[in-house]
Amino acid sequence: MWQRHKDIWSKEKTCDRLPKFLIIGPQKTGTTALHSFLSLHPAISSSFPSPISYEEVQFFSGPNYQRGIDWYMDFFPIPSNVSTDFLFEKSANYFDSEVAPPRATALLPRAKIIAVLINPADRAYSWYQHQRAHQDVVALNYSFHEVVSARRSSPPALQALQRRILGPGAYASHLDRWLHHYQPSQLLIVDGVLLRSNPVQVMNGVQKFLGVTPHYNYTQALMFDETKGFWCQRLDGARSRCLGKSKGRKYPDMSAETRALLSEHYREQNLELLRLFNRLGQAPPPWLREELHGAS
Numbered sequence: 001m002w003q004r005h006k007d008i009w010s011k012e013k014t015c016d017r018l019p020k021f022l023i024i025g026p027q028k029t030g031t032t033a034l035h036s037f038l039s040l041h042p043a044i045s046s047s048f049p050s051p052i053s054y055e056e057v058q059f060f061s062g063p064n065y066q067r068g069i070d071w072y073m074d075f076f077p078i079p080s081n082v083s084t085d086f087l088f089e090k091s092a093n094y095f096d097s098e099v100a101p102p103r104a105t106a107l108l109p110r111a112k113i114i115a116v117l118i119n120p121a122d123r124a125y126s127w128y129q130h131q132r133a134h135q136d137v138v139a140l141n142y143s144f145h146e147v148v149s150a151r152r153s154s155p156p157a158l159q160a161l162q163r164r165i166l167g168p169g170a171y172a173s174h175l176d177r178w179l180h181h182y183q184p185s186q187l188l189i190v191d192g193v194l195l196r197s198n199p200v201q202v203m204n205g206v207q208k209f210l211g212v213t214p215h216y217n218y219t220q221a222l223m224f225d226e227t228k229g230f231w232c233q234r235l236d237g238a239r240s241r242c243l244g245k246s247k248g249r250k251y252p253d254m255s256a257e258t259r260a261l262l263s264e265h266y267r268e269q270n271l272e273l274l275r276l277f278n279r280l281g282q283a284p285p286p287w288l289r290e291e292l293h294g295a296s
């Protein structure tokens with residue numbers, strides 16, 4: 001910081017209430033589960049829930065940015081120990097935002113960045129179901145197949161929904177933008193499928209990536225809830241606390257025809273993603289290898 005800025009910096013003001021890491025999304029990949037599991041860790045604290053945007057702060061991606069850094073910092077608790085406490089926030093729309101990476105790196109150049117990925121076709125389908133559950137009229141009026149196969153001659157509202165459904169799934173392009181502003185060593189790509197099936201393994205990897213201590217034993221903290229069909233927080237005895245009804249919805253499988261259409265749509269991006277994993281020296285998730293079966 002410039003000396004002049006130091007001179008006029010208020011004595012009470014610190015940068016302690018800023019996150020050490022961000023979960024950037026995208027939506028519908030398991031980001032809420034990751035957020036809730038991380039919040040169980042004794043050395044990790046999330047931002048306070050925002051009443052205006054489904055609990056997420058959504059600072060770097062939209063109009064909230066104009067509210068300023070004090071507004072942002074007020075979302076974070078005052079850490080009891082700045083060097084060992086890990087503050088974080090999860091805003092799933094940072095992932096595909098053009099402005100979030102440059103803004104985030106300007107304020108948080110040393111932050112670690114976590115993205116969660118599942119097959120982009122499944123992500124798109126989950127997001128469509130989410131829109132229906134929120135009574136989005138276009139999603140209610142058109143089938144998933146109609147949305148993903150919309151053309152230039154289709155009604156503008158249908159095309160707009162298609163863009164919103166498919167856009168975030170261009171994973172390689174979005175991650176490239178983040179990697180323009182952050183070092184590869186600052187980025188962790190979590191396999192959302194593994195997070196769902198074996199969260200303990202994922203949480204061990206996340207703790208290692210963050211370098212957080214003490215090591216928290218997620219084997220004890222989590223349990224599989226047969227009724228919910230998902231991993232949940234273990235409470236006393238055999239009781240559990242799961243995420244709400246809007247996480248882990250029940251809906252019919254995607255048709256093979258629609259899946260084939262989406263495989264084709266995302267093929268180039270998925271190939272780029274495979275190259276990106278190779279470039280980062282990280283193992284690609286099994287779903288990506290299966291999706292591109294036979295591709296180099």
Ligand code: A3P
Pocket residue numbers: 026027028029030031032033092126127129195196230231232243246247248249
């Ligand atoms: P579905 O409701 O389509 O199954 P996000 O929190 O990023 O919006 O992601 C929601 C998705 O998280 C859910 O999508 C669900 O599949 C997935 N998920 C992964 N682990 C979960 C868990 N332990 N509990 C509930 N949902 C979980």
